[in-house]
Amino acid sequence: MASVLMLYGTSEGQTAAVAERMAGVVEATGHDVALLNAKHLPADFSLADYDAAMIGGSIHMGSQPEAIRRLVDEAVETLNAMPTAFFSVSLSAAGDEEGQADAEGLIHDFLDETGFEPDRTLSVAGALKYSEYGLLTKFMMKRIARKEGGDTDTSRDWEYTDWDSVEAFAAAFASSLA
Ligand SMILES: Cc1cc2nc3c(=O)[nH]c(=O)nc-3n(C[C@H](O)[C@H](O)[C@H](O)COP(=O)(O)O)c2cc1C
Structure with a gap:
């Protein structure tokens, strides 16, 4: 049984709902899950407390939430040494082929910029x-x-x-x- 961090960044709540749904699935397989909003981390938060991490944020004006970007920037070496997944919630992902390619492009840009190398990624269509x-x-x-x-x-x-x-x-x- 692993201790899994489910960390999300959200503005209007859709990414929180996605993270919550994922947390339920991971928990149902027998793992421990800590569901945390990147904007409201506990004072004693430490990545070292977890065996694996799922991290996700929503796109606003082409960017991931600042709190997600900062955390990934600061902890990229630790993250790259553990099992990780990254998901990005956007409106583009709900669009046609071009929109979906844009959404995937934003994921790749974020990973390039931060050096984060998650084991798997998911582009998620969000909400209006x-x-x-x-x-x-x-x-x-x-x-x-x-x-x-x-x-x-x-x-x-x-x-x-x-x-x-x-x-x-x-x-x-x-x-x-x-
Ligand atoms: C002010 C604003 C800017 C947005 N900018 C983008 C954008 O640049 N690209 C995109 O695909 N979606 C954009 N969206 C759509 C959001 O990604 C979408 O609504 C998502 O579900 C928000 O997730 P959240 O509720 O977790 O913040 C934007 C939404 C808002 C309200």
Whole structure:
């Protein structure tokens, strides 16, 4: 049984939901999981407490959350010496082939920039949470959605996450741990 860190960075909560779903899958295989928000790490947080790590963040303006980038930057050597997985949640991943390639490209850019070498990666389609955006963000996201052929009805939220692929990814990682 391994002690697994499930670390996420989120703005509107979709990556938290993805991490929570993955944590449930990993736990169900018998491992211990610590589900932690990168923005609110306990004072005594140490990567050395874990045998393996799954790390994920959402894309905003083309970038991973600052807290995720900082942690990966600072701990890259430790991370590269343990079993790891990385997932990135974005709207591009919900798009056509070009959008999906963009989403994959952002993952590769992040890994290149940080030197992080996870054993597996997953590009996850996120959500449009119009109900949680301020006026300006709602306007901007609606414009982006219209341009990209996404959903523009701002009276409700839209979720594009493929939960089966999220669960399969977590299950494969969990079963790779001795
Ligand atoms: C202000 C803002 C900027 C965003 N920028 C991007 C972007 O550059 N590329 C992209 O694919 N998705 C972008 N998104 C979509 C988010 O990645 C998507 O909504 C995701 O589900 C957010 O996850 P979270 O709730 O965990 O933060 C953006 C969303 C917002 C609100």
